[in-house]
Amino acid sequence: MSERKCIRCLLRELAEKDYENIKKYIDIISPSERADDDLYEKRLSICKECDKLFDGTCNACGCYVEIRAASERSSCPKKKW
Numbered sequence: 001m002s003e004r005k006c007i008r009c010l011l012r013e014l015a016e017k018d019y020e021n022i023k024k025y026i027d028i029i030s031p032s033e034r035a036d037d038d039l040y041e042k043r044l045s046i047c048k049e050c051d052k053l054f055d056g057t058c059n060a061c062g063c064y065v066e067i068r069a070a071s072e073r074s075s076c077p078k079k080k081w
């Protein structure tokens with residue numbers, strides 16, 4: 001039996017260890033350049049509904065969405081946020 005994959009999952013929902021590495025990248029973004037919690041969660045909720053999300057990665061740009069969404073100046077390559 002093959003392992004079931006969650007296609008529209010964020011890394012924080014898939015593997016704690018992977019998310020720890022993601023968190024390290026987020027933590028080095030200076031607080032003044034970081035999206036606030038509300039904006040960050042709003043962006044991720046849009047990603048979770050997007051057909052480009054696969055295993056925490058945006059297939060439109062190749063980024064981990066949890067890192068891309070963390071920078072206030074970042075934007076979605078498909079202009080969804």
Ligand code: SF4
Pocket residue numbers: 046047048050051052053057058059060061065068075076077078079080081
């Ligand atoms: S960044 Fe944009 S295109 Fe990529 S998964 Fe999120 S909403 Fe979809």
